[in-house]
Amino acid sequence: MNKTADKVTTSRLIEMKQKGLRITSLTAYDAPTARLLNEAGVDVVLVGDSVANVKLGYENTLPVTLDEMLHHVRAVRRGNSRALLVADMPYLSYELDSREACRNAGRLVKEGGAEAVKIEGGIEVAPVVKELLRVNIPVMGHLGLTPQAVHKLGGYKVRGRKPQEAEKMLTDAKILEGAGVFAIVLECVPAELAAEITRKVSVPTIGIGAGSACDGQILVVDDLLGLTDNPPPKFVRRYANLRDEALRAARQYVQDVQEGAFPAPEHAYRQPIEAKTKN
Ligand code: KIV
Numbered sequence: 190m191n192k193t194a195d196k197v198t199t200s201r202l203i204e205m206k207q208k209g210l211r212i213t214s215l216t217a218y219d220a221p222t223a224r225l226l227n228e229a230g231v232d233v234v235l236v237g238d239s240v241a242n243v244k245l246g247y248e249n250t251l252p253v254t255l256d257e258m259l260h261h262v263r264a265v266r267r268g269n270s271r272a273l274l275v276a277d278m279p280y281l282s283y284e285l286d287s288r289e290a291c292r293n294a295g296r297l298v299k300e301g302g303a304e305a306v307k308i309e310g311g312i313e314v315a316p317v318v319k320e321l322l323r324v325n326i327p328v329m330g331h332l333g334l335t336p337q338a339v340h341k342l343g344g345y346k347v348r349g350r351k352p353q354e355a356e357k358m359l360t361d362a363k364i365l366e367g368a369g370v371f372a373i374v375l376e377c378v379p380a381e382l383a384a385e386i387t388r389k390v391s392v393p394t395i396g397i398g399a400g401s402a403c404d405g406q407i408l409v410v411d412d413l414l415g416l417t418d419n420p421p422p423k424f425v426r427r428y429a430n431l432r433d434e435a436l437r438a439a440r441q442y443v444q445d446v447q448e449g450a451f452p453a454p455e456h457a458y459r460q461p462i463e464a465k466t467k468n
Contacts, residue, residue, distance in 0.1 A: 195271060196270075196271055197232045197233065197271060197272055197273040198273060198304075199273065199304075199305060199327045199371035199372075200371075201273075202232070202233070202273065202371060202372055202393050202405075203371060203391070203392060203393065205232075205393065205404070205405075206391075206392070206393040206404045211404065211405055211406070212232050212233065212372075212393055212395060212404055212405025212406075213230070213231050213232050213233070213405060213406065214231065214232060214233035214234070214235060214395055214405055214406065214407035215231050215234065215235070215407065215408055215409075215410045215413065216234075216235045216236070216237040216239060216240075216243075216407070216408075216409050216410050216411075217234045217235070217236065217265050217268070217269075217410055218236060218237075218240045218243070218244050218261045218264070218265065218410075219261070219264045219265065219268070220264045220265065220267045220268030221268060222265075222268065222410060223264075223265040223266075223267075223268030223269045223272075224268040224269075224270075226272065226410070227268070227269060227270045227271050227272055230271075231272050232272055232273065232405070233272055233273045233275055233372075233395070233405070233407070234265060234269055234272040234273070234274055234275070235275045235276075235277065235307065235407065236258065236261050236262045236265050236274070236275070236276045236277060236303070237277050237307075237409065238250040238253050238258065238277040238278075238279050238280070238336075238337070239277075239336075239409050240253060240257070240258070240261050241253035241257075241279075243409060243411050243417070244261075244411075245257065249336065249339055250279070250280065250336045250337055250339075251280045251337065251339070253279045253280075254279060255278075255279055255282050255293055255296065255297075257279075258276060258277065258278075258279050258297065258301075259296060259297065259300055259301045262274075262276045262297055262301030262302065262303050263300070263301050263302065266301060266302030266303070269302075273304055273305060274302065274303055274304045274305070275303065275304065275305045275306065275307050275329055276297040276301060276303035276305075276306050276307070277306070277307050278290070278293060278294060278297070278306050278307065278308050279337075280337040283308050283314070283317050284310075284313075284314070284317070287316055287317050287320035288320070290308075290317045290320060290321060291320055291321060291323075291324045291326070294306045294321050294324075294326045295324065295326070298326055304327070305326065305327035305328065305329055305371065306321065306326055306327075306328055306329070307328070307329040307330070307331055307374065308328060308329075308330070308331065309331040309335035309336075309337050309338065310330075310331070310332075310335060310338075310361075311330075311332060311357070311358070311360070311361025311362075311364060311365060312360070312361055312364045314330075314365075315364050315365065315367075315368040316368075318330070318365065318368035318369055318370055319368050319369060322368075322369045327371050328368075328369070328370050328371070329370060329371060329372045329373070329374060329395075330362075330365040330370040330372070330373040330374065331373070331374040331376065332348075332358055332361055332362060332365070332373060332374070332375055332376075332378070332386075333347075333348045333349060333358065333374075333375045333376040333377050333378040333399065334346065334347070334348050334376040334377035334378075334398075335376070336376075345377070345422075346377070347377045347378070347379065347398075348376075348377060348378060349378045349379055349382045350379055355379075355382050358378065358382065358386065359382070359385065359386055359389065362386045362389070362390050362394075363389065363390065366390045366391060366392050370392060371392055371393075372392050372393045372394070372395055372404075372405075373386070373390065373392060373393075373394050373395070374394075374395045374396075374397065374407060375394050375395070375396050375397070375399040375403060376396075376397045376398060376399065377397070377398040377399065377422075377424075378396070378398070378399040378400075379399075379400070380399065380400025380401070380402060381400075383396055383399035383400050383402060383403050384400060384402035384403075387402050387403055387404060393405055395407050397424070398422060398423075398424035408425060408426075409421075409425075412425040412427070413425070413426070413427065413428050413429075414427075414428065414429045414431045415427045415428075415429050415430035415431050415432055415433070416431050416432050416435075417432065418432065
């Protein structure tokens with residue numbers, strides 16, 4: 190049980206939308222990052238399946254398995270306190286049959302400590318959302334650019350520019366709301382469409398590359414911290430350049446060891462100790 194008094198819950202997020210309070214969300218894949226994000230006051234921590242490409246070296250999110258997700262969810266759970274902990278359901282762990290979806294989501298909750306799960310898609314996953322709720326697992330939706338559909342979509346592109354696509358996304362958002370999701374991620378969606386969806390659904394929208402009118406924002410934490418070696422997507426704002434700093438430190442270490450500057454020569458730390466014992 191979380192001891193934090195102001196623990197973020199799914200109903201708290203809906204209340205925040207009603208009060209016009211913006212929701213903050215970031216991904217995390219390990220315990221120290223989860224601790225750091227909680228200390229910073231982040232409302233929702235997502236163990237994204239982006240762990241596949243951000244941390245595990247896969248090309249995209251498709252290969253990551255439920256067991257790999259579980260490993261990271263457990264780690265994040267150990268570092269999490271106040272934030273709502275949401276776990277992504279990996280590709281093919283929920284689409285085929287609702288019972289299997291419940292079993293898999295159940296593992297993320299029961300063994301991993303997740304407090305909610307996120308699944309990608311609209312009308313086609315609405316029955317799964319209902320089944321998950323039947324076994325008491327809150328669900329976050331995900332529309333727009335859904336990375337698990339990268340091959341069908343033909344790449345990582347903005348979704349909803351064409352009127353038909355925009356119309357379908359709005360309908361999907363309403364269907365997800367009706368099925369009972371507590372929030373919807375809108376990824377790479379034109380700002381005006383994201384604003385319209387945000388106005389027309391009662392649950393919060395969490396945008397990533399979807400403009401400023403969403404009820405909240407989410408980013409991949411490694412993008413925000415500047416930890417990635419590839420340039421981040423255009424919509425990302427980098428708040429730090431930790432990769433450059435880490436590279437500088439690692440190079441300095443290599444140089445110091447090679448030149449005998451680390452560890453410090455014996456007399457550098459013996460002298461003060463000897464001096465201290467004389468006094
Ligand atoms: O996997 C992930 O990190 C995500 C967010 C970017 C929304 O789905």
